[in-house]
Amino acid sequence: MSAYYEYPRRMSTTKNRAGIFAVLGAALCFGTTGTTQQLGVPDISPVAVASARLLCGSAFLFVFAYFQRKTRGDVRMPLLDLIICGVGIGMYQLTFFSAVHSTGIAIATVTALGSAPTLSAIVAYLVLREKPQKSWYLGTSVTVLGIILVGTADGVESFEPKGVGLAVLAGLGFAIFNVVCRKSLARGAQDMWLTATTFGVAALVSFPFLFTENPKWIFTTQGFLTVLWLGLVTTSIGYVLFMFGLKRIESSLAATVVLAEPATATILAAIVIGEALFLQSYIGIAIVALGILLTSRTKN
Incomplete structure (x- = not known):
C-alpha cells in the first residue's frame, strides 16, 4: 500500500517498463495479505498475526538493506521522525488485520487503500503545510462515495462501521508513514534502510500484541x-519491488499500477475465501480506483 513517494525524473523506456512491472509485482504481493490471514490462521487474533508479520518482515528487510549497505550514505531519518513512522506502520498493520477480521478482505483493502492518499494530503498539510490542489477535493469525494458503495453492497444493514473505521485508521497509519518518510527521502536518505528501520520500530511497537494469543501457533x-x-512476500519482497519501481516511474503512474492490489484482494477473497461480491461491490471498487487516480494527480 505505499504508492505516493515523489521521484520526479525522466526514465528510459526500459527503466519505465521495469518500474511498471516492479510496482505491479508489489501490488500482487500486497493483494494476497488479507487472504493469507483468513486462509492460514482465521482463528488467531488479528493483532497477534500483524505483530508476527512485522517481526518477520522487518527481519527480512534488514537483510535486504544489508546487501545495499554500500549505497546507504550518511543521511539518516531523525529519531523522532523514525518513531513517528514506526508507530504509523504499526498502527497500519494492527488496524488493517483487525479490519479484515471484522468486515472482510475486499472492504478492508479497498477502504484502507482508498483512504490513504486522501489522508496523506491531510497529514501533509498538518505536518508540512502543503496545501492540496483543487482536484484533491474531487478525488476525495469520489473515493468516499466508492467506499460507501462497497461497504453497503450487501445492504445498508450489513454495513460494519467498526471494520470500515479500522480500515480508515489503517489508511491514516500509512499516510503518517508516507508523509514523514518523504521528508527524509527528499534529504537523500536511502529508501531501503529507511524502510527497514521504520519497520523495525513498528515491530517493537507491536511486539506486546503478539501475546494477545499464545505464540505457540507460530x-x-x-x-x-x-x-x-x-x-x-507481502512485506519484504513487496516493499523491495515497490521501492525499485518508484525509482523508475513517476508516482502518478505508480498510483495507477498499484490499483492491481484491491483487484487482487477482491478476486482472491471471492475465489479462495468465498466472500460474496455483488455488482455494487465492483462499481464501488471502480469508483474508488477513479478517486485514487484523481487524488494522485496532486503533488501529495
Missing part, C-alpha cells in the same frame, strides 16, 4: 507458513 506448520508468507 510454530505450527500452518502458522509458520502464514507468517513466512506475510513477512517475506
